[in-house]
Amino acid sequence: MMYLIDTDILIDFFRRRPAAGEYLDSKGDWSYSVATAIELFAGANDKKQIVEMEQFLNAYSMLQFSSDIGARAQTSSKRTRKRTG
Numbered sequence: 001m002m003y004l005i006d007t008d009i010l011i012d013f014f015r016r017r018p019a020a021g022e023y024l025d026s027k028g029d030w031s032y033s034v035a036t037a038i039e040l041f042a043g044a045n046d047k048k049q050i051v052e053m054e055q056f057l058n059a060y061s062m063l064q065f066s067s068d069i070g071a072r073a074q075t076s077s078k079r080t081r082k083r084t085g
Helices: 007-014 018-027 034-042 047-057 067-084
Strands: 030-033 061-063
Touching (some): 007 018, 007 034, 030 034, 034 047, 034 061
Parallel strands (some): 030 061
């Protein structure tokens, strides 16, 4: 089974939090989304950190969003926002 890893887990991993590394190891085969990559690189402190992230992430699959998936996510996000105020 392939797992899609959330940005928060990878942020913790790059902050050297042991539990995040253990979690990733426990999942074996995992991937991340293009949105996660964008969020990670946007939060990087410097070029060195970006290179570190790129080198690590290159070992895994990055899932692209189709326009259909993007539209569905946007609709879902709007519905959730309306319910929570």
